[in-house]
Amino acid sequence: MTTIRAIQVTEFGAPEVLRTTVVPAPVPGPGEVLIQVSHIDTLFIETQIRTGWARDYFPVRPPYTPGGALSGTVLSTGPDTDPSWKGRRVVAGPGLTGAYAEQVVASTTQLTPIPAPLSLLDAAALATDGVTATGIVEGVRIGPGDRVLILGAAGGMGTLLVQLAHAAGAHVVGAARGAEKLALVTELGANATVDYSTPDWPAEARKALGGTGANVILDGVGGELGLQAFALAADGARVSAHGAPSGGFAPIDPKEAGRRSITLRGIADVQFAQEEISRLSAKVLAQAAAGTLRPTIAATYPLDRAAEAHTAIEARALAGKAILTVA
Numbered sequence: 001m002t003t004i005r006a007i008q009v010t011e012f013g014a015p016e017v018l019r020t021t022v023v024p025a026p027v028p029g030p031g032e033v034l035i036q037v038s039h040i041d042t043l044f045i046e047t048q049i050r051t052g053w054a055r056d057y058f059p060v061r062p063p064y065t066p067g068g069a070l071s072g073t074v075l076s077t078g079p080d081t082d083p084s085w086k087g088r089r090v091v092a093g094p095g096l097t098g099a100y101a102e103q104v105v106a107s108t109t110q111l112t113p114i115p116a117p118l119s120l121l122d123a124a125a126l127a128t129d130g131v132t133a134t135g136i137v138e139g140v141r142i143g144p145g146d147r148v149l150i151l152g153a154a155g156g157m158g159t160l161l162v163q164l165a166h167a168a169g170a171h172v173v174g175a176a177r178g179a180e181k182l183a184l185v186t187e188l189g190a191n192a193t194v195d196y197s198t199p200d201w202p203a204e205a206r207k208a209l210g211g212t213g214a215n216v217i218l219d220g221v222g223g224e225l226g227l228q229a230f231a232l233a234a235d236g237a238r239v240s241a242h243g244a245p246s247g248g249f250a251p252i253d254p255k256e257a258g259r260r261s262i263t264l265r266g267i268a269d270v271q272f273a274q275e276e277i278s279r280l281s282a283k284v285l286a287q288a289a290a291g292t293l294r295p296t297i298a299a300t301y302p303l304d305r306a307a308e309a310h311t312a313i314e315a316r317a318l319a320g321k322a323i324l325t326v327a
């Protein structure tokens, strides 16, 4: 029997609960392929699920293998699967289960071919964040003249939102914590940055937005910071409150939003159907291959050191993303 290494969450808890296990290699069924994994996406949400956060919403229970997206090469195809997938470089996901592994089975409907100049590493870094960021920017319809405030601007998705809003011709104000992250956000195209770990950040952000507030807010942080950002929304603004790394989504009063003609979008608006995921994934990989969008990879970790990746994400130590690498 062929075996592979996979990471398991052995119980809910601290990053140490992520352990390497040896399991039988998966076998592709009809319509599926077996992928030799190259790089694995990691997400902040995976660290929250690992602790047992929001169990009503996330039904997964230990032991389980985390991971929703990866890049790799198709090793073999299952019965009734188009054999031309074999040997192709693909992104699989988002929406997989158990991507923290050396080999993974995925349905062909979950695959996006990686355009030639794009590396497997960059493709993995875009696999989830690229889909969500592009979906958010399309959803709030950012265009020239918009004044856009982005919270968590130096995160995996924030770094893409900054580039996409800048490319759409908007005036972009990126909010993050610390000089290193703010420098990255400026490099990615923000017109101004603010450090939201300083108490007077809302006043600074208002000034950077031109005094009249934001007409688009992309909140990847939530909680009190998200609420403070909402207070900077101009009447008629479009607000996406999709983030909760602070521990919860911004508790925005929908009635106040309604009174001020503010359009509110949230986490439900970034749960895309597979067809939409495939369209967004192809779009984002094409942009990256053309050099108009780039992922920011702060650190890579060997698969066996997934716990270190989770520790760094939780510590807010990374300007950009953490990626797991299969040797």
Ligand SMILES: NC(=O)c1ccc[n+]([C@@H]2O[C@H](COP(=O)([O-])OP(=O)(O)OC[C@H]3O[C@@H](n4cnc5c(N)ncnc54)[C@H](OP(=O)(O)O)[C@@H]3O)[C@@H](O)[C@H]2O)c1
Pocket: 043, 044, 045, 128, 129, 130, 132, 133, 152, 153, 154, 155, 156, 157, 158, 175, 176, 177, 178, 181, 220, 221, 242, 243, 244, 245, 246, 247, 267, 270, 313, 314, 315, 316, 320, 321
């Ligand atoms: N990635 C996706 O496709 C996706 C999809 C749906 C929803 N979301 C949500 O969007 C948010 C951002 O996602 P992401 O994947 O881009 O995460 P990420 O790369 O880890 O970025 C999260 C950012 O949040 C900031 N942050 C603020 N308060 C924090 C805290 N208490 N602990 C840790 N970080 C904190 C950190 O930057 P500072 O240190 O600068 O504050 C960090 O850069 C998450 O809530 C996620 O669940 C993401």
